[in-house]
Amino acid sequence: MSTPTTFQMPLGPVHVALEEPVYFHLTVDGEIIRKVELTSGHVHRGMEALASQRNLIQNTTLTERVCSLCSNSHSFTYCMAVENVLGIVIPPRARYLRVMAEEIKRVASHLFNTAIQAHIIGYKSLFMHVMEVREMMQDIKETVYGNRMNLASNCIGGVKCDVEPRHFDYILSMLDKVEPAVDEIRDIYDNDPMLLGRTRGLGLLPFEDAVRLGVVGPVARGSGITHDVRKDSPYAAYPELEFDVIHRDGCCVNSRTLVRLDEVFQSFRIIRQCCEKCPDGPVTAPMNQIHPAEACARSEAPRGEVFYYIRTNDTDMPARLKWRVPSYMNWEALGVMMRDCTVADVALITNSIDPCVSCTER
Amino acid sequence: MAGFLKILFRNLLEGPSTDPFPLGETFSPERIRGTVRIDPELCMGCGMCRYSCTAGAINIRHREDGTGYTISVWQDSCCLCASCRHYCPTGAITIDNDWHHAHVEADKYGMLEQQTITYEPCSHCGTLIRPIPLPLARKLYAHNTTLDPDVIRHLCPKCRQIEDAKRNACHLPAHGERRAHDDSVAASAAPVKK
Amino acid sequence: MQEIIKGRPALIDALTGDSGSPAAVHHSTDAYGNAYHWFKLPQPRRLTQAAARLKEAGARLCMISAYNRHQLSEQQQEICYHFELEGVIYNLTVNLGSEWPSVPSITPLFANADWHEREMMELYAIRVEGHPDPRRLFLDEELDAGVLNEAVPLSVMMNGACTTDLWERILKDRGNMA
Numbered sequence: 211m212s213t214p215t216t217f218q219m220p221l222g223p224v225h226v227a228l229e230e231p232v233y234f235h236l237t238v239d240g241e242i243i244r245k246v247e248l249t250s251g252h253v254h255r256g257m258e259a260l261a262s263q264r265n266l267i268q269n270t271t272l273t274e275r276v277c278s279l280c281s282n283s284h285s286f287t288y289c290m291a292v293e294n295v296l297g298i299v300i301p302p303r304a305r306y307l308r309v310m311a312e313e314i315k316r317v318a319s320h321l322f323n324t325a326i327q328a329h330i331i332g333y334k335s336l337f338m339h340v341m342e343v344r345e346m347m348q349d350i351k352e353t354v355y356g357n358r359m360n361l362a363s364n365c366i367g368g369v370k371c372d373v374e375p376r377h378f379d380y381i382l383s384m385l386d387k388v389e390p391a392v393d394e395i396r397d398i399y400d401n402d403p404m405l406l407g408r409t410r411g412l413g414l415l416p417f418e419d420a421v422r423l424g425v426v427g428p429v430a431r432g433s434g435i436t437h438d439v440r441k442d443s444p445y446a447a448y449p450e451l452e453f454d455v456i457h458r459d460g461c462c463v464n465s466r467t468l469v470r471l472d473e474v475f476q477s478f479r480i481i482r483q484c485c486e487k488c489p490d491g492p493v494t495a496p497m498n499q500i501h502p503a504e505a506c507a508r509s510e511a512p513r514g515e516v517f518y519y520i521r522t523n524d525t526d527m528p529a530r531l532k533w534r535v536p537s538y539m540n541w542e543a544l545g546v547m548m549r550d551c552t553v554a555d556v557a558l559i560t561n562s563i564d565p566c567v568s569c570t571e572r
Numbered sequence: 573m574a575g576f577l578k579i580l581f582r583n584l585l586e587g588p589s590t591d592p593f594p595l596g597e598t599f600s601p602e603r604i605r606g607t608v609r610i611d612p613e614l615c616m617g618c619g620m621c622r623y624s625c626t627a628g629a630i631n632i633r634h635r636e637d638g639t640g641y642t643i644s645v646w647q648d649s650c651c652l653c654a655s656c657r658h659y660c661p662t663g664a665i666t667i668d669n670d671w672h673h674a675h676v677e678a679d680k681y682g683m684l685e686q687q688t689i690t691y692e693p694c695s696h697c698g699t700l701i702r703p704i705p706l707p708l709a710r711k712l713y714a715h716n717t718t719l720d721p722d723v724i725r726h727l728c729p730k731c732r733q734i735e736d737a738k739r740n741a742c743h744l745p746a747h748g749e750r751r752a753h754d755d756s757v758a759a760s761a762a763p764v765k766k
Numbered sequence: 767m768q769e770i771i772k773g774r775p776a777l778i779d780a781l782t783g784d785s786g787s788p789a790a791v792h793h794s795t796d797a798y799g800n801a802y803h804w805f806k807l808p809q810p811r812r813l814t815q816a817a818a819r820l821k822e823a824g825a826r827l828c829m830i831s832a833y834n835r836h837q838l839s840e841q842q843q844e845i846c847y848h849f850e851l852e853g854v855i856y857n858l859t860v861n862l863g864s865e866w867p868s869v870p871s872i873t874p875l876f877a878n879a880d881w882h883e884r885e886m887m888e889l890y891a892i893r894v895e896g897h898p899d900p901r902r903l904f905l906d907e908e909l910d911a912g913v914l915n916e917a918v919p920l921s922v923m924m925n926g927a928c929t930t931d932l933w934e935r936i937l938k939d940r941g942n943m944a
Contacts, residue, residue, distance in 0.1 A: 251904030264626060271626035271653040290796070299797045335580055342589055349599065356605040356667070362653045370658040398576050424826050424878035442853035443800040505794070506802065506848060506855060508828070517848065519831040530833035539878055571904050631933045646936055681939035 215239055219553065223252055226560055228326060230567035234556065241552045246545045254571040261531040266292055266500070269531065270365055277535065277569040278359045279319045282311050283511035284533070285364040290445060290507035291518040292366050296498040303491045304368035305447040310484040311355065311363040312446075312509075313477040314381075318347040319512035320428075320470040320477075321392070323564045324399065327467060330557045331408050336398065343391040350384050353377070368494035378485040389478055396471040399464070409464035413547040413559035416461055425543050427514020427536045428473065429563050431457040432466035439510040451483050463562040470564075500526060511536055513564050535569040605652040606671035608645045612687040614664035614705045617641050621656035621665055630656065638700060640690040647673060647683040662708050694728035696735075701728045772801040773854040777823050781805045781856065784816040802855045810860050810869045817847070817858070817872045825851035827872070830882035832890045843867045843890065868893035 216239045223233035231252035237245035257276060261269050274285040286308055293300060300308075325340035348358045354377045355361040363371045399405055415425070420433035430437050438455040440448045456472040458465035504521045514536030521530040540563040547559050583589075591598040600606075622630040629649035634641045645656075657665045675683060691700040704712070709721035727735055782791050782805065790806035807813060828848040847858040860869060871894045873879045883894045884903040894900065 251902075254904040265623070267624045267655060267659065268626040271651065271655055274653070275651070294794075294796045336576060339576075339579055339583060342583075345589070349601075352599070352604055353601040354603065356601075356603045356654070357652065360651075360653070362605070362655075365655070365658060370654055394575070394579060398579075402576065422877050424876065442850075443798075443855075445796070445798050445800070449798065504804075504846070505796075506829075506857070507796065508850075508855075515828070517829045519829065519846065519848065521833060530831065532829070532831035532833070534829040534882075538881060542878065542880065631937070633937070642937075644937065681936045684936065 216244055221556060226557055228561065228565065232567050236553065238553060243548050243551055243553065246548045248541065248544065250567065250571055253568045257572040258532060262528055265526040266366060266528065269528065274360055274362065276572060277566050279322060279566065280315065280511040280513060281360050282315045282363060283509055283516050286312060287507050287509045287516045287518045289364045289366050290509065291505055291520045294507050295503050295505035295520050295522055296500065298367050298495050298498055300368045300495050301492045302489045304493045306484050306488040307369045307373055307493065308364060309447045309451065310481055311361050313480045314347060314350055315361070316512045317474050317477045318344055318351070320474050321347065323561065324395070324467055324470060326561050327558070330561055331405065333404065340395055343388060343395060346384055346388045350381055353380060365494065367497060372493050381481065382485055385478055385481060392471070392474050399467055399471060406464060408558070409462065409467065411462050412555055413463045413551065413562055414461050415543050415547050419546045420543070423543050425540050428466050428469045429540050429543060430514065432469045433461045434459045439508055439515050445509060447484070451480050453480050463558060466562050500524070513537055513566065514539070535566065537563070537566045537570045541565070541570065600669055600671065602669060604669045604671060605654060605667045606669045607647065607667065608650055608656065608685055609666050609668055610643055610645065610685055610687045611664045611666065612689055614662045614707065615643060615687060615689060616662055616702060616705065617643065617689060618661065620659050620661060624655040624659045626653065627651050640688060642686060642688045645685040647685065648680055662705060692726065694731055695726040696731040697728060699728045773803060774823065774851070777819065778803060780819050781816055784812050800853065802857065804857045804859065806859045810862060813858065813860050813872065814870045817875050820849050820851070820856060821875045823851055825849040825856065827876040827878055830879065830886065832886040832892055834890070843892065845869060845886065845892065862892065868895055870895050871897040873897055
């Protein structure tokens with residue numbers, strides 16, 4: 211009688227990588243993973259239904275609460291969708307302020323993901339150090355916008371929160387402190403033999419698979435796809451700002467991390483340009499009359515492309531508001547990444563797509 | 573590895589980076605969104621804050637005898653999105669940096685910012701009205717030197733119309749003249765804010 | 767018809783052909799000059815052909831939005847497929863018959879349509895023909911499909927803060943405390 215060579219192994223749903231629920235069904239051969247299936251839905255909140263029971267102004271706040279790390283991207287893209295559907299053109303100052311808030315959030319989000327990677331590897335002192343560096347970005351958000359996570363910066367037609375000249379000076383002075391600290395961190399992730407031994411060559415997502423699965427954000431750019439909404443279809447102030455799209459061909463966990471860390475420096479460049487170039491003037495445009503129409507909008511969140519679709523009727527509530535978050539496209543790539551890896555790598559690989567479960571399930 | 577050891581030693585020498593809260597003070601910037609406050613001098617009860625509040629944390633209740641209204645913000649529902657402050661046409665809503673909201677379950681319904689606004693009789697006909705807040709009246713009648721904002725603000729809309737007509741204070745734009753957007757006048761419900 | 771800002775003329779022409787008439791096509795741009803093309807397909811079965819065309823051109827599927835036209839007082843279901851190619855968005859809208867809503871699956875063409883199609887199956891009870899793995903995505907098997915077509919109990923619960931009952935309690939209790 212032959213013994214079966216593969217076994218089913220459940221993993222999750224509690225806190226596989228981050229403190230968010232997702233349930234993996236692994237088919238393992240000894241310690242080696244042969245097949246991955248995942249079940250989600252533990253935090254499905256019916257937010258799209260909630261959105262069609264609220265007026266357009268209220269939905270700005272609601273969409274900001276889809277996710278915590280990319281909260282600003284949601285209200286940003288939602289407001290762009292509403293502006294597209296109603297034909298509102300936002301003032302130049304608002305375009306710069308929106309970009310600035312977005313990039314501050316991006317730096318904090320990328321540093322958070324990088325820190326969690328060290329945490330999963332068991333390199334706790336590095337985790338603490340990266341989080342401490344990130345804390346300076348949190349201080350910027352708290353001082354300028356008034357909250358550590360939900361900036362409440364965007365509103366339909368512009369921004370709610372004007373940034374005063376002293377805040378620009380404050381942001382620049384903080385960046386002068388953060389930038390060398392991130393440079394040190396980047397050097398560690400690029401050269402530390404312990405980190406490289408754990409992450410380089412792990413969780414491979416070849417270019418062809420990345421294209422086939424339509425992955426977005428740093429996951430795509432870590433597999434050599436030079437796709438970035440900020441460059442492909444520029445919005446807000448991005449057409450007037452200089453920055454590079456970072457990509458790497460390593461296709462592994464480490465190259466995704468390095469894409470994120472290099473992007474942090476591009477974000478610093480963008481924030482500095484915003485502080486310098488931000489024109490004076492009004493920060494909001496008046497509302498237009500609501501009429502039945504449809505429109506979409508997209509932007510590059512820290513995790514990749516966010517896509518919003520809105521359909522209005524004659525009322526102040528949207529007939530349909532649908533959005534797709536970057537993580538939604540990246541989950542299926544885990545099946546490719548985890549094949550022939552060991553069970554111990556699951557958390558590390560999951561973290562490398564920078565997953566957001568509550569975003570995905572809405 | 574050596575690279576990180578250097579950082580580790582530097583961090584050790586610098587000592588803890590956390591604040592000794594609650595035993596000592598902690599970082600609370602001036603702009604942090606802590607508690608919603610309503611200025612009873614400025615609130616007109618228009619309900620724009622209630623309309624823009626996603627959480628339904630704002631309640632405006634008119635007194636049954638028609639002598640005024642009470643506006644309440646329940647801190648436990650408020651998500652501090654600052655929409656009410658942004659869209660308030662009179663600037664009656666502010667958010668201060670008091671974030672100390674921890675409370676026991678029994679006190680939950682007391683976490684309320686509440687203001688009661690009492691109507692006053694129209695100085696001419698006696699109908700109960702909410703007088704126009706003085707700063708708003710000054711703004712509205714800024715271009716008219718013949719009217720005393722402090723007098724006209726105590727008139728009900730009907731008496732104000734009559735008063736306006738009497739003094740021939742109305743300035744209507746000439747036919748075909750299109751006025752550029754004037755920020756001193758609330759032109760529409762559109763969210764315009766400086 | 768407004769001038770097309772960006773996009774591939776040959777692809778736009780071919781998709782216009784799939785839509786049947788030029789009236790079913792419109793083009794829009796946002797304030798930053800990004801182009802959006804909207805094509806309305808006459809029957810769901812045309813979708814496979816149009817999607818294949820986009821696949822061949824190298825487009826990427828961005829999102830699929832299903833919605834019903836209840837609020838426009840029409841008993842119809844529509845699905846909008848959003849594709850991206852070279853920074854331009856191509857939207858294909860499919861109108862479904864009301865009695866037995868069904869649409870061909872495009873997962874064989876675009877692997878990332880998988881989750882979107884499973885989501886519209888469970889939230890709108892749309893039948894997707896030929897989906898390789900029609901399991902539930904987020905909702906439990908015990909729930910009926912099509913919950914977004916009806917009331918959503920969770921959101922009623924989430925709206926708790928807005929109910930008049932709650933405000934009665936807050937205002938009454940406040941009175942007692944004072």
